[in-house]
Amino acid sequence: MSGRIRFxxxxxxxxxxxxxxxxNVEAHVNNGLPGVTLVGLPDTSLxxxxxxxxxxxxxxxxxxxxxxxTINLAPASLYKHGSSFDVAIAxxxxxxxxxxxxxxxxxxxxxxxxxxxxxxxxxxxxLPSLLSAKKFGIQKVVVPYADQxxxxxxxxxxxxPAGHLSEIANIFGARIDxxxxxxxxxxxxxxxxxxxxxxxFSEVLGQNSAKECMKIAxxxxxxxxxxxxxxxxxxxxxxxxxxxxxxxSPQEALEVTSIHxxxxxxSDSELITRPPFESPHHTATAPxxxxxxxxxxxxxxxxxxxxxxxxxDEAPEFSPRIxxxxxxxxxxxxxxxxRIKGKARYPARFxxxxxxxxCPCGMFSSKHNKCRCSSIERRRxxxxxxxxxxxxxxxxxxxPNVRTHEISGLDIETSAQILEQVISAxxxxxxxxxxxxxxxxxxxxxxxxxxxxxxxxxxxxxxxxAVDKGIISLRSADxxxxxxxxxxxxxxxxxxxxxxxxxxxxxxxVNSEL
Amino acid sequence: MSxxxxxxxxxxxxxxxxxxxxxxxxxxNWRFSRYGEIDVVACGADGSLxxxxxxxxxxxxxxxxxxxxxxxxxxxxxxxxxxxLQMHESVRYKHVRLDVIGILANDEIATxxxxxxxxxxx
Numbered sequence: 021m022s023g024r025i026r027f028x029x030x031x032x033x034x035x036x037x038x039x040x041x042x043x044n045v046e047a048h049v050n051n052g053l054p055g056v057t058l059v060g061l062p063d064t065s066l067x068x069x070x071x072x073x074x075x076x077x078x079x080x081x082x083x084x085x086x087x088x089x090t091i092n093l094a095p096a097s098l099y100k101h102g103s104s105f106d107v108a109i110a111x112x113x114x115x116x117x118x119x120x121x122x123x124x125x126x127x128x129x130x131x132x133x134x135x136x137x138x139x140x141x142x143x144x145x146x147l148p149s150l151l152s153a154k155k156f157g158i159q160k161v162v163v164p165y166a167d168q169x170x171x172x173x174x175x176x177x178x179x180x181p182a183g184h185l186s187e188i189a190n191i192f193g194a195r196i197d198x199x200x201x202x203x204x205x206x207x208x209x210x211x212x213x214x215x216x217x218x219x220x221f222s223e224v225l226g227q228n229s230a231k232e233c234m235k236i237a238x239x240x241x242x243x244x245x246x247x248x249x250x251x252x253x254x255x256x257x258x259x260x261x262x263x264x265x266x267x268x269s270p271q272e273a274l275e276v277t278s279i280h281x282x283x284x285x286x287s288d289s290e291l292i293t294r295p296p297f298e299s300p301h302h303t304a305t306a307p308x309x310x311x312x313x314x315x316x317x318x319x320x321x322x323x324x325x326x327x328x329x330x331x332x333d334e335a336p337e338f339s340p341r342i343x344x345x346x347x348x349x350x351x352x353x354x355x356x357x358x359r360i361k362g363k364a365r366y367p368a369r370f371x372x373x374x375x376x377x378x379c380p381c382g383m384f385s386s387k388h389n390k391c392r393c394s395s396i397e398r399r400r401x402x403x404x405x406x407x408x409x410x411x412x413x414x415x416x417x418x419x420p421n422v423r424t425h426e427i428s429g430l431d432i433e434t435s436a437q438i439l440e441q442v443i444s445a446x447x448x449x450x451x452x453x454x455x456x457x458x459x460x461x462x463x464x465x466x467x468x469x470x471x472x473x474x475x476x477x478x479x480x481x482x483x484x485x486a487v488d489k490g491i492i493s494l495r496s497a498d499x500x501x502x503x504x505x506x507x508x509x510x511x512x513x514x515x516x517x518x519x520x521x522x523x524x525x526x527x528x529x530v531n532s533e534l
Numbered sequence: 535m536s537x538x539x540x541x542x543x544x545x546x547x548x549x550x551x552x553x554x555x556x557x558x559x560x561x562x563n564w565r566f567s568r569y570g571e572i573d574v575v576a577c578g579a580d581g582s583l584x585x586x587x588x589x590x591x592x593x594x595x596x597x598x599x600x601x602x603x604x605x606x607x608x609x610x611x612x613x614x615x616x617x618x619l620q621m622h623e624s625v626r627y628k629h630v631r632l633d634v635i636g637i638l639a640n641d642e643i644a645t646x647x648x649x650x651x652x653x654x655x656x
Binding site for chain 2: 050051052053054055086087088
């Protein structure tokens with residue numbers, strides 16, 4: 021037997037939720053019969069990596085000396101999944117058989133999936149992987165060619181984009197013939213483009229009071245419910261909300277891009293700087309909304325809507341169970357999904373927008389009522405939006421049928437004009453919230469608001485009397501006060517009696533009519 | 535040359551190599567009914583008893599010669615080696631091991647490529 025120990029190791033990252041864990045990829049070659057053993061708690065897609073790596077060696081015309089290869093992914097107790105370990109495994113093997121000097125790759129992080137021809141395929145979750153790699157003190161990373169833009173969003177990290185295994189091997193000191201190849205590009209749809217192209221508010225005719233509510237919701241990040249008969253513009257209004265939301269801050273943009281990188285919706289490795297907009301269909305399953313899936317949970321719609329808008333069109337048509345699952349992220353701003361193989365935490369601080377018909381036939385209205393439903397049908401339909409969920413809605417507004425005289429002759433505000441007001445209101449709010457972790461009025465805790473904002477006693481008395489009468493809950497009282505703050509911010513003045521009255525009216529407006 | 539002839543030629547070639555390595559050939563093509571066959575049993579100067587499987591191939595189209603020895607074949611070798619030891623209790627040795635010899639030979643290469651794996655495990 022040869023006396024030299026044929027061993028080498030490299031680094032890679034295993035993602036659990038958006039947190040990365042550093043993994044040592046170790047390779048050992050001994051005098052056994054030719055074959056590969058992969059140990060260290062891999063899942064099925066990772067075991068397949070054996071075949072991919074061996075074929076990639078052949079595809080790169082690299083001859084591995086005969087022997088039995090053992091690959092260990094340490095720590096062995098951590099569950100690992102996905103195809104992103106291929107490159108790290110290949111490099112560890114190449115180093116163990118002395119094709120690549122061990123010193124060169126010892127502390128380098130490799131991420132990428134190998135094709136059978138040796139080309140490097142893009143993988144999901146580059147951004148969160150590298151964010152954690154940086155925390156672990158990694159200085160040099162190799163990423164797939166197609167993911168280089170995403171990797172370069174992170175500063176102070178040496179990123180080496182690579183298209184082929186032979187290319188990587190030579191970068192780290194191997195002397196093999198480099199293959200001519202065409203780098204692999206991403207093929208998914210461009211999410212960034214999709215959320216950039218939203219309609220303009222000027223396209224919505226009439227509905228001035230609903231637009232006012234949308235403006236307030238945008239300025240304070242409040243949850244909103246739109247109720248009205250079919251064809252009045254509920255969906256139009258909701259889908260235009262992103263057009264009046266300000267750009268994401270750099271920190272928010274990194275969070276959002278990380279989540280979309282994991283869920284695979286990111287295409288051109290661009291930083292998402294606009295608030296995301298997610299509108300799941302009402303037949304969606306609970307795991308698709310909240311996150312889940314086999315093995316380690318993947319982010320759901322609530323997480324993809326992080327720092328943006330989650331729009332539930334035809335909200336009462338959603339299964340009650342799904343609506344209930346929204347309650348936890350609405351309060352805490354994150355979802356924690358437990359599975360036997362691990363626990364994933366995803367941020368989910370979204371703004372909830374719901375649209376609903378007032379009744380099954382949809383024609384119930386406070387103005388000219390043509391509803392054919394019985395009162396019990398009406399009540400049952402709306403009761404599907406449970407009390408606890410409606411309690412978390414700050415603004416509910418009616419979107420009634422528009423009459424033609426309301427449309428003509430008015431100068432209609434464009435999204436750009438509304439956005440200007442929203443940004444100035446947010447500036448007022450951020451001045452107030454300087455030095456706190458909160459960014460918009462909707463995030464302020466009630467106690468902090470009551471202690472630090474010097475709310476006059478008659479305003480407090482007014483709102484508490486509504487609580488005593490049983491019109492609203494204590495939580496709703498806090499929520500109404502936050503809306504009142506936003507209304508005041510939009511006019512850049514101190515919160516007054518009329519603001520709180522308006523907020524209370526918005527809070528209870530639709531419910532009391534039904 | 536048929537595959538069978540190639541195999542026999544390979545075993546012959548391997549024996550020449552083993553002799554050159556100062557090893558003594560004890561047995562050739564030892565067969566125990568359905569349990570299979572051991573190509574070569576040899577004895578080293580250091581008192582080691584070696585059971586050998588010889589695999590000969592003309593090209594690497596189907597992989598290298600040594601890769602032709604599967605896990606099932608390894609288990610079969612192990613069984614046969616045990617049987618051989620039971621039936622030859624008088625043979626004295628210090629330690630025992632299983633080796634695989636792979637030979638690549640065709641008209642294009644002057645000297646056949648021989649690879650000797652010592653003490654294989656799975």
